[in-house]
Amino acid sequence: MELELGLSLPSSDMMMEKRIKTNFCKKRSFDEVLDEKTVTLPLFLQREEDGHGNSDSELNYGGGRVIVGWPPVKLPRRRTNCVKVNMEGIAIGRKVDLSLHDSYQALFRTLYMMFPKKHEDLTYAHVRRTEEEDGGCDYKVTYEDEDGDWMLVGDVPWEAFIMSAKRLRIIN
Amino acid sequence: MIEAAEPENSREWSDPEVHEGRLGPIFEDFAFFFSRVLVLFCPQSAVDLRSFACEAGAAGNSCIKDLSLGCVLFVVPVLTKLEVESKVREKNFRCCGAMTYFPDEVVEHIFDFLSSHRDRNNVSTVCKAWYLVEQLSRLRVFVGNCYAVRPERVMARFPGMKCLTVKGKPHFADFNLVPHDWGGDALPWIETAARCCPGLEELRLKRMVVSDESLELLARAFPNFKSLVLISCEGFSTDGLAEIATHCRGLRELDLQENEVEDHGRQWLSCFPDSCTSLVSLNFACLKGEVNTSALERLVARCQNLRCLKLNRAISIESLIKILARAPNLVELGTGSFTADHRTEAYQNLLNAFYKCNSIRNLSGFWDAAPRYLQAIYSICSSLTVLNLSYAPAIQVNDLIKMIRHCFKLQKLWVLDSIGDKGLAAVACACKELQELRVFPSDVYGTGIAAVTEEGLVAISSGCPKLNSLLYFCHQMTNAALITVAKNCPHFTRFRLCILDPVKPDPISNEPLDEGFGAIVKSCKDLKRLSLSGLLTDKVFLYIGMYASRLEMLSIAFAGESDKGMVYVLNGCKNLKKLEIRDSPFGDAALLENVGKYETMRSLWMSSCDVTQGGCKALAAKMPRLNVEVINEREESDEMVENPSDMHRVEKMYVYRTLTGPRDDAPDFVWTF
Numbered sequence: 107m108e109l110e111l112g113l114s115l116p117s118s119d120m121m122m123e124k125r126i127k128t129n130f131c132k133k134r135s136f137d138e139v140l141d142e143k144t145v146t147l148p149l150f151l152q153r154e155e156d157g158h159g160n161s162d163s164e165l166n167y168g169g170g171r172v173i174v175g176w177p178p179v180k181l182p183r184r185r186t187n188c189v190k191v192n193m194e195g196i197a198i199g200r201k202v203d204l205s206l207h208d209s210y211q212a213l214f215r216t217l218y219m220m221f222p223k224k225h226e227d228l229t230y231a232h233v234r235r236t237e238e239e240d241g242g243c244d245y246k247v248t249y250e251d252e253d254g255d256w257m258l259v260g261d262v263p264w265e266a267f268i269m270s271a272k273r274l275r276i277i278n
Numbered sequence: 279m280i281e282a283a284e285p286e287n288s289r290e291w292s293d294p295e296v297h298e299g300r301l302g303p304i305f306e307d308f309a310f311f312f313s314r315v316l317v318l319f320c321p322q323s324a325v326d327l328r329s330f331a332c333e334a335g336a337a338g339n340s341c342i343k344d345l346s347l348g349c350v351l352f353v354v355p356v357l358t359k360l361e362v363e364s365k366v367r368e369k370n371f372r373c374c375g376a377m378t379y380f381p382d383e384v385v386e387h388i389f390d391f392l393s394s395h396r397d398r399n400n401v402s403t404v405c406k407a408w409y410l411v412e413q414l415s416r417l418r419v420f421v422g423n424c425y426a427v428r429p430e431r432v433m434a435r436f437p438g439m440k441c442l443t444v445k446g447k448p449h450f451a452d453f454n455l456v457p458h459d460w461g462g463d464a465l466p467w468i469e470t471a472a473r474c475c476p477g478l479e480e481l482r483l484k485r486m487v488v489s490d491e492s493l494e495l496l497a498r499a500f501p502n503f504k505s506l507v508l509i510s511c512e513g514f515s516t517d518g519l520a521e522i523a524t525h526c527r528g529l530r531e532l533d534l535q536e537n538e539v540e541d542h543g544r545q546w547l548s549c550f551p552d553s554c555t556s557l558v559s560l561n562f563a564c565l566k567g568e569v570n571t572s573a574l575e576r577l578v579a580r581c582q583n584l585r586c587l588k589l590n591r592a593i594s595i596e597s598l599i600k601i602l603a604r605a606p607n608l609v610e611l612g613t614g615s616f617t618a619d620h621r622t623e624a625y626q627n628l629l630n631a632f633y634k635c636n637s638i639r640n641l642s643g644f645w646d647a648a649p650r651y652l653q654a655i656y657s658i659c660s661s662l663t664v665l666n667l668s669y670a671p672a673i674q675v676n677d678l679i680k681m682i683r684h685c686f687k688l689q690k691l692w693v694l695d696s697i698g699d700k701g702l703a704a705v706a707c708a709c710k711e712l713q714e715l716r717v718f719p720s721d722v723y724g725t726g727i728a729a730v731t732e733e734g735l736v737a738i739s740s741g742c743p744k745l746n747s748l749l750y751f752c753h754q755m756t757n758a759a760l761i762t763v764a765k766n767c768p769h770f771t772r773f774r775l776c777i778l779d780p781v782k783p784d785p786i787s788n789e790p791l792d793e794g795f796g797a798i799v800k801s802c803k804d805l806k807r808l809s810l811s812g813l814l815t816d817k818v819f820l821y822i823g824m825y826a827s828r829l830e831m832l833s834i835a836f837a838g839e840s841d842k843g844m845v846y847v848l849n850g851c852k853n854l855k856k857l858e859i860r861d862s863p864f865g866d867a868a869l870l871e872n873v874g875k876y877e878t879m880r881s882l883w884m885s886s887c888d889v890t891q892g893g894c895k896a897l898a899a900k901m902p903r904l905n906v907e908v909i910n911e912r913e914e915s916d917e918m919v920e921n922p923s924d925m926h927r928v929e930k931m932y933v934y935r936t937l938t939g940p941r942d943d944a945p946d947f948v949w950t951f
Contacts, residue, residue: 175453175860176835177719177751177778178809180510182536182564183668 429470446486472499493518515540541567588612613643642666659684695729702734706741732759760794774809796821823850841868866893892924898951
């Protein structure tokens with residue numbers, strides 16, 4: 107399922123839209139999709155495609171806003187959003203602060219560092235290649251949502267995920 | 279009377295240096311006349327002097343500062359010596375001649391009255407003699423960018439240094455825009471000071487990486503060390519603090535503001551020896567871990583000079599009560615969590631404790647404050663000048679309003695936006711002395727129930743005419759409101775507005791906010807710091823370039839339409855020192871339009887703009903005394919990164935003037951062109 111993040115503003119002001127598109131669409135490999143009103147962005151796979159892609163200032167006008175470093179408040183003021191992480195077969199769990207991550211990519215990076223696979227040299231590049239080859243990796247990450255159900259991490263937009271995730275569980 | 283030297287080309291000189299400073303009663307009735315300026319100070323009334331200064335041509339060209347004891351220092355451009363002398367005689371002021379005829383000790387004594395580092399920098403450039411006198415007598419040294427100059431050079435120039443301030447990472451590091459191991463290590467500064475300036479007494483570091491090793495060295499190398507202030511630093515743990523507590527005899531101040539400190543569980547506070555009685559200020563509010571509360575109580579009890587104590591969240595009300603009992607003379611208090619188990623007697627004890635503390639002027643903390651405990655502080659509210667409730671989401675609006683009504687002497691207020699427009703209206707009614715207001719967002723990731731809007735700000739501006747410093751996070755702003763605020767409060771020196779939706783226009787007119795911010799910069803002639811937000815075109819930068827002549831720091835995010843915007847600022851703001859820009863469409867043409875400007879500034883930050891690698895290289899080639907650093911965080915190991923083309927956009931660029939050339943501690947992802 108491809109995620110569609112509309113870069114058109116809620117307001118119908120064409121002038122503003124154009125301005126925003128000029129400012130933010132005029133980036134990197136998104137140039138070729140400038141003609142379309144909305145841009146479809148695969149959220150967490152195939153990021154290497156846009157060689158100069160800047161994932162740092164990704165804007166999401168869908169409803170939540172996840173922009174790195176915005177609003178400009180210092181770390182102590184940000185509400186922390188710590189959830190417990192357990193891995194199948196490991197007695198001692200960890201805690202991860204979701205509010206310090208801006209994407210699934212960043213979260214997986216942290217999880218791989220916390221729960222490294224045995225006998226493998228885990229550089230980040232290796233990890234990501236594995237991800238795109240298998241369409242997933244050796245272990246799956248699941249989360250418990252507000253309803254108490256266990257879901258696969260990655261299906262919903264990031265900002266919806268961080269608000270509903272209560273706990274994480276990594277399954278081998 | 280000593281014959282004074284004729285000024286050289288004084289009529290051609292159009293832009294005199296202006297010096298201001300404080301004076302003591304020593305140099306009464308003296309006038310110093312040297313090369314191009316006349317420095318006059320005498321214990322006459324300011325009125326006489328003002329009129330004299332105007333007659334002597336001071337209007338618009340000098341600064342007159344009224345000081346205590348009726349002494350005034352000002353500088354006027356002088357036409358001829360004779361004219362000055364006749365004027366001076368007219369008014370019965372005695373006049374002495376050129377400052378160069380005075381022995382060094384006298385000159386040095388005059389410099390003692392110049393406390394601002396800028397004034398001292400200025401006097402040191404007048405002539406070689408003054409440079410030498412000044413460098414040997416400078417006690418307080420300020421280094422705005424740790425990579426602009428080497429520690430060895432600083433300490434060789436100022437061997438008498440007693441107090442050192444150093445700043446490291448760029449400001450946007452506060453918002454996670456600078457990678458973790460970018461740099462800013464404090465160790466070289468501490469090591470060099472240990473070798474060259476062992477008499478160091480005070481160290482202030484901001485946004486630097488401070489290791490436990492550095493703290494250990496600091497604790498042991500400076501026998502007279504008195505004051506350590508760390509702001510937004512990281513890299514150390516409670517072990518380092520234990521070293522400071524153990525070895526710094528005579529420590530007066532340990533002030534930790536918003537640092538990231540690892541809790542190693544060691545009882546650092548217990549490391550203050552029983553012989554330590556010198557503490558005046560202790561702030562550990564940013565620490566997450568627990569401290570030994572009985573050690574803290576004993577420490578507080580034996581430090582009779584303690585005036586500032588800021589506790590961390592781990593301290594409960596019960597401990598606070600005991601601490602206050604031992605420190606009734608506190609002036610500044612950070613209350614700790616301000617919550618207790620559900621025991622009703624705590625409230626009465628708290629009330630009594632605060633009743634005895636009638637010196638408290640500055641309150642903060644309140645992390646988990648429950649409304650019923652808040653009432654305990656009403657007795658001291660009427661003498662408060664500073665109140666920081668910005669870490670207290672538990673306080674409801676109505677309790678806040680009840681408290682604020684008592685705070686009629688308040689000068690500085692920090693709150694969360696849950697105060698709402700209604701709460702701000704109450705502040706506007708009660709706090710007529712208010713100078714600084716900061717309203718922080720309480721719901722950083724939330725869906726945005728409109729907490730404060732332009733209405734709250736307008737109410738404050740009309741109720742608090744002394745307002746000069748603002749940080750305001752809100753959901754919307756209108757041009758009309760900003761125009762009204764500009765009219766009501768022309769004294770802003772700091773104006774930072776953050777509309778949470780970064781490109782939101784005026785919701786009523788749907789226009790960009792150019793006119794509103796334009797009104798602010800036009801009206802507030804003393805504006806030194808400005809942060810913009812909302813939908814903005816190039817026009818706002820035209821206004822800023824035209825009117826914001828005293829502006830020193832400008833923060834831009836998601837604003838502007840073309841290179842012209844940035845160029846207006848670079849060409850216009852002659853006092854600009856720091857420019858930081860993110861997510862705005864400024865590219866190489868803007869970057870390269872006025873390259874000489876960057877040597878007059880401390881630094882330029884640009885991230886997610888349209889600047890390319892080629893542009894950065896061109897800038898570096900033209901300006902060898904700038905470091906043009908590019909931060910590349912891409913982790914792909916493909917050719918794109920190894921040999922990126924000049925057309926490649928840079929994600930993050932940091933440019934700063936420097937005497938040292940490229941730094942030798944740059945990590946892999948930082949390239950200096």
